[in-house]
Amino acid sequence: MNEIEPRTIEPRTIVMTGVGKRYGGTSVLESIDLSVPTGSKTVIVGSSGSGKTTLLRLLSGFDFPDAGTIRIGADIVAGPGVAIPAHRRGVGHVAQDGALFPHLTVGQNVAFGLDRHERGDRSAIVAELLDLVSLDPALTSRRPDELSGGQQQRVALARAMARKPGVMLLDEPFSSLDTGLRASTRELVSAALTAAGITTVLVTHDRAEALTFGDQVAVLRDGRLAQVGTPTALYCSPTDLATARFLGDVVLLEANASAGQVRCPLGVVARCTSLNGGCTALFRPEQLVIDLLVPGVDAGGIVARIAAAEFQGSSQLLTLEIAGTSGLELPVASGIHYRVGDEVTIRTIGDAIVFPAN
Amino acid sequence: MTRLRNRTPGAIIAMATGVSLLGLVPLGYVVVTAIATGAPALSALVFRPRVAELLANTAALVLITVPLCALVGVAAAWLVERTRLAGGRAFAILLVVPLAIPAFVNSYGWVSAVPSLNGLWSGVLVAGLSYFPLVYLPTVAALRRLDPAVEESARSLGLSPFGVFLRVVLPQLRLPILGGSLIIGLHLLSEYGAFAMIRFDTFTTAIVDQFRSTFNGPAANALAGVLVLCCLFLLVGESGARGGARYARIGSGSARPAGRSRLGLWSPVAYLFLGVLVALSVAVPFASVARWLVSGGFAAWSDRYLLTALGQTIGYGLVGAVVTCLLAFPIAFLAVRFPGRVARVLESINYVTSSLPGLVTALAFVTVAIRLVPALYQTASLVIVVYLLMFLPRAIVNLRSGLAQVPPGLEEAARSLGRHPLVAFSTVTLKFVMPSALAGSSLVFLGIVTELTSTLLLAPNGTRTLAIQFWSRVNDVDYVGAAPYASLMILLSLPVTYLLFARSRSERAAVNSL
Numbered sequence: 001m002n003e004i005e006p007r008t009i010e011p012r013t014i015v016m017t018g019v020g021k022r023y024g025g026t027s028v029l030e031s032i033d034l035s036v037p038t039g040s041k042t043v044i045v046g047s048s049g050s051g052k053t054t055l056l057r058l059l060s061g062f063d064f065p066d067a068g069t070i071r072i073g074a075d076i077v078a079g080p081g082v083a084i085p086a087h088r089r090g091v092g093h094v095a096q097d098g099a100l101f102p103h104l105t106v107g108q109n110v111a112f113g114l115d116r117h118e119r120g121d122r123s124a125i126v127a128e129l130l131d132l133v134s135l136d137p138a139l140t141s142r143r144p145d146e147l148s149g150g151q152q153q154r155v156a157l158a159r160a161m162a163r164k165p166g167v168m169l170l171d172e173p174f175s176s177l178d179t180g181l182r183a184s185t186r187e188l189v190s191a192a193l194t195a196a197g198i199t200t201v202l203v204t205h206d207r208a209e210a211l212t213f214g215d216q217v218a219v220l221r222d223g224r225l226a227q228v229g230t231p232t233a234l235y236c237s238p239t240d241l242a243t244a245r246f247l248g249d250v251v252l253l254e255a256n257a258s259a260g261q262v263r264c265p266l267g268v269v270a271r272c273t274s275l276n277g278g279c280t281a282l283f284r285p286e287q288l289v290i291d292l293l294v295p296g297v298d299a300g301g302i303v304a305r306i307a308a309a310e311f312q313g314s315s316q317l318l319t320l321e322i323a324g325t326s327g328l329e330l331p332v333a334s335g336i337h338y339r340v341g342d343e344v345t346i347r348t349i350g351d352a353i354v355f356p357a358n
Numbered sequence: 359m360t361r362l363r364n365r366t367p368g369a370i371i372a373m374a375t376g377v378s379l380l381g382l383v384p385l386g387y388v389v390v391t392a393i394a395t396g397a398p399a400l401s402a403l404v405f406r407p408r409v410a411e412l413l414a415n416t417a418a419l420v421l422i423t424v425p426l427c428a429l430v431g432v433a434a435a436w437l438v439e440r441t442r443l444a445g446g447r448a449f450a451i452l453l454v455v456p457l458a459i460p461a462f463v464n465s466y467g468w469v470s471a472v473p474s475l476n477g478l479w480s481g482v483l484v485a486g487l488s489y490f491p492l493v494y495l496p497t498v499a500a501l502r503r504l505d506p507a508v509e510e511s512a513r514s515l516g517l518s519p520f521g522v523f524l525r526v527v528l529p530q531l532r533l534p535i536l537g538g539s540l541i542i543g544l545h546l547l548s549e550y551g552a553f554a555m556i557r558f559d560t561f562t563t564a565i566v567d568q569f570r571s572t573f574n575g576p577a578a579n580a581l582a583g584v585l586v587l588c589c590l591f592l593l594v595g596e597s598g599a600r601g602g603a604r605y606a607r608i609g610s611g612s613a614r615p616a617g618r619s620r621l622g623l624w625s626p627v628a629y630l631f632l633g634v635l636v637a638l639s640v641a642v643p644f645a646s647v648a649r650w651l652v653s654g655g656f657a658a659w660s661d662r663y664l665l666t667a668l669g670q671t672i673g674y675g676l677v678g679a680v681v682t683c684l685l686a687f688p689i690a691f692l693a694v695r696f697p698g699r700v701a702r703v704l705e706s707i708n709y710v711t712s713s714l715p716g717l718v719t720a721l722a723f724v725t726v727a728i729r730l731v732p733a734l735y736q737t738a739s740l741v742i743v744v745y746l747l748m749f750l751p752r753a754i755v756n757l758r759s760g761l762a763q764v765p766p767g768l769e770e771a772a773r774s775l776g777r778h779p780l781v782a783f784s785t786v787t788l789k790f791v792m793p794s795a796l797a798g799s800s801l802v803f804l805g806i807v808t809e810l811t812s813t814l815l816l817a818p819n820g821t822r823t824l825a826i827q828f829w830s831r832v833n834d835v836d837y838v839g840a841a842p843y844a845s846l847m848i849l850l851s852l853p854v855t856y857l858l859f860a861r862s863r864s865e866r867a868a869v870n871s872l
Contacts, residue, residue, distance in 0.1 A: 062510050086513040093514035099507035103529040113515030163515055
C-alpha cells in the first residue's frame with residue numbers, strides 16, 4: 001500500500017483593520033477591526049442584512065474592501081493597491097448549501113482541488129478526507145444530488161480541506177439543515193476542524209450556533225461590529241441591550257441607581273457607580289428563581305402573584321404581578337404546575353446587567 | 359361528484375392519441391414505401407454514386423457547421439453574460455436577430471453581396487451564421503441559471519478564472535450545447551432554400567429537385583429514407599451523449615447574479631469577434647435587402663401579389679398556431695397532470711416526428727392524400743396538418759412548463775369554493791397557462807411564416823405565401839422583386855424573436871424547440 005505523506009496544515013491568523021465596503025451608495029461594512037488568532041474558531045453573528053456574508057466574501061477574496069486592510073498569516077491579501085483573488089489565497093470556503101459541482105461525483109468533488117502530483121494517491125486521500133468528516137467511503141461514486149443536505153455539507157467541507165487551507169470560512173453551512181441534523185452536523189464539522197487545527201470563521205444568524213461553535217463571537221449589526229469576545233462574556237456582559245436581546249431571552253425591569261446601588265422592584269440587584277437616576281436592569285430568565293409561597297414560612301425574596309400562566313411545552317410563560325411593576329413575564333420550566341392566583345417568591349442569582357434608561 | 363384529478367380523462371387521452379397517430383404517418387410512409395419498393399430496387403436506388411456524393415456533402419456540412427456554431431455560440435454567450443464588456447446588452451439582442459432572418463433569406467443576402475458563393479464552404483458560412491443563435495440562446499439561459507456559489511467554490515479551491523470556465527462552467531453547459539447542436543444538425547438536414555440558392559447539393563435539395571422536376575416517386579422516397587435515417591442517427595447520438603446526468607442546481611441558496619470578468623487587454627479581441635459576428639450575420643443580409651429595396655423604390659412595393667401574400671401568410675400562421683396549440687394541450691396536460699408511460703410515449707412520438715425534415719412529412723402526406731383521401735390533396739387543411747406535425751413540440755414545451763407552474767392547490771381551492779371542476783379548471787388554470795400558450799403559438803407562427811420547403815410541395819395551386827412568392831422571384835433572378843417579401847418575413851419574425859430573447863433571460867426556458 002502506498003504510504004501517504006502526512007497532510008499537515010499550517011493554520012494562519014486573520015487580521016482585519018479598518019475594513020469598509022460599499023455597494024453603490026450604501027455602506028455595507030464600516031471600520032471593521034477583527035483578529036482571529038491562529039487555530040481558533042470565530043463566529044460572526046448578525047441578523048440578515050447585517051453584512052456578515054459580505055464580510056466573509058472579503059475574507060475569501062470573492063469581493064474586495066474599499067477601505068482598510070486584510071492580513072492572512074504573513075500576507076496582506078487586500079488593502080490599498082493589493083487585491084489577491086480567491087484562487088491565490090489558500091483559503092477554504094464552504095458555501096451555504098455546499099455548492100458541490102453537480103456534474104461530478106462525490107469523489108471527484110473532493111479531489112477537485114488536489115494538486116497534480118497528489119492525483120496519484122487520489123482515492124486514498126479522498127477516503128481519508130471523507131473519514132475526517134465521518135462519511136462512508138462508499139459514497140465516493142455517488143452524485144451530489146443523491147446525498148442528504150447534511151452529507152452534502154460534509155462533502156463540501158472535505159473538498160475544502162483537501163487543499164490543506166490555513167483558514168476555513170463557513171457561510172451559514174448548517175442553516176439549510178433540519179434542526180436535529182443541524183446540531184449533529186455542526187458538532188461533526190467543529191470536531192473535524194478542531195482536530196485539523198484550522199483557523200475558522202463561521203457566519204450565522206443562529207444564536208445557539210454562535211454561542212456553541214466558537215472560541216470568539218463577533219456580533220455584527222448594521223455593518224459594524226457591536227461587540228467581540230468569548231461566548232460567555234457576550235452572553236453574561238453584553239455592552240448594549242440589542243446585543244443582549246440578540247444572544248438570548250431577557251427580563252427587563254425599570255430600576256433606579258443612586259449612591260452606587262441599583263434598586264428595582266426585586267430589591268438591590270447590582271452595584272453601579274457610573275449611573276445615576278432611572279435605568280434598566282436586565283436579567284437572563286435563568287437568573288430568576290421562583291418558589292411557591294408556603295404560608296407562615298419566610299423563604300426570603302420578593303412576593304409576587306401569578307396573573308397568567310401559558311403552557312408552552314418544556315417551559316411555561318408566567319405573568320407575575322409584583323408591587324411597583326406593570327407585570328413581569330418570565331419563562332420557567334414546566335415541572336411545577338402553577339395556577340393563576342398562586343403566590344410565589346422570586347430570588348435572583350447573580351447581579352443584573354444595568355443599562356441607561358432608553 | 360366528479361373526481362377530475364384521480365382518473366385519467368378518457369377524452370383527453372383520445373385526443374392526444376389521435377394527434378400522435380397522425381404523427382406516425384411520416385415514419386410509416388417511409389417504412390411502407392421502402393417495403394413496397396422491394397429490396398433489389400431499393401438498393402439500386404440507394405447504393406449509387408449520386409447518393410454517396412449527397413451523403414458526403416451532407417455529412418461534411420453537419421460535421422463542420424455544428425462544432426463551429428457551438429464554439430461561436432458558447433463564446434458569444436460567455437462574452438455577453440460573464441464579462442464586463444460595455445454594450446453587452448446591445449450585443450445580447452443583436453446576436454438573436456439572425457433567428458428572425460430565414461436561412462434562405464440570409465442566403466439571398468449573401469449571394470447578393472458575394473455572387474460567386476457556392477459549394478460546401480459557402481454552405482457552412484451561410485448556415486452557420488443563420489443557426490449559431492440556436493446554441494447561443496440556450497447557453498445564455500443556462501449561464502444565467504448556474505449557481506454562482508459553485509464557481510466561487512472552484513475559485514477558492516485554487517482555479518484561475520479560465521480554469522473555472524473549463525472545468526466547472528463548460529461541463530454544466532453540456533445540455534444546452536448538445537440540445538442546440540442537435541437542432542442545428544436537424545435544420546442542416548432539412549434546409550432547402552439556403553443551399554439551393556448557393557448550388558450546394560444536400561439530400562433535401564436533391565429530393566425537392568427530383569420531386570419537382572420528374573415527380574419521380576421511388577427515387578425521392580429512397581433519398582427521403584436515407585435522410586430520415588440521418589435524422590434518427592442525430593437524435594440517438596444526442597441522447598446518448600446527453601447521458602443520464604442531472605445538472606440542475608442542487609442547493610436552494612438565494613440566487614445571486616454571477617460575477618463578471620474584466621477582459622482587460624483582451625477587450626479589443628472580444629469586440630472584434632462580436633462585431634464581426636454581428637456584421638456577418640445581421641448587417642450583411644440587412645444591407646442586401648436594403649440595397650434591393652432602395653434600387654426597387656416604390657415600384658417594387660406595388661407588386662400586385664404582395665398584400666395577398668401577406669394576408670395568406672398571416673392567415674396560415676394564425677390558423678396553424680391556434681390549431682397546433684389546441685391539439686398540443688391534451689398532450690401537455692397528460693404530461694403534467696398524469697405523468698407516466700402513456701404520456702411519455704405520446705409526447706416522444708411528436709418530438710421524433712417534428713425532428714424529421716418538413717419535406718419528408720410533406721411527401722408523406724402528399725402520397726397518403728393522393729392514394730387514400732384524394733379530397734384532401736391540394737387543400738389548405740393538408741398544409742395545416744403538416745405545419746401541426748412540424749411545429750407541435752414548440753407548443754407542447756411551452757404549455758407544459760406553463761401547466762407545471764400552476765399550483766394544483768389553486769384549482770382545488772376554487773372547487774372547494776363551490777366551482778364545478780371544469781369551471782375551476784377554465785377560470786383558474788387556463789388563465790395561468792395563457793401566457794405560455796401565447797408564447798408557444800408565437801413560436802409556431804414564426805415557424806409557419808418562414809416555412810418554404812413543405813409549403814412548396816403541398817400548397818394548393820395559387821397559394822402565394824411570402825416565402826413562396828419570395829422564392830419564385832428569386833428563381834426568376836428578380837432580386838429586387840424579392841426584397842419586399844424578404845423584409846416582410848423579417849418584420850413578422852422580429853417580435854417573436856424578441857420574445858425568445860426575453861424568455862432566455864427569465865427563469866423560464868422555452869428555447870429548445872426551434
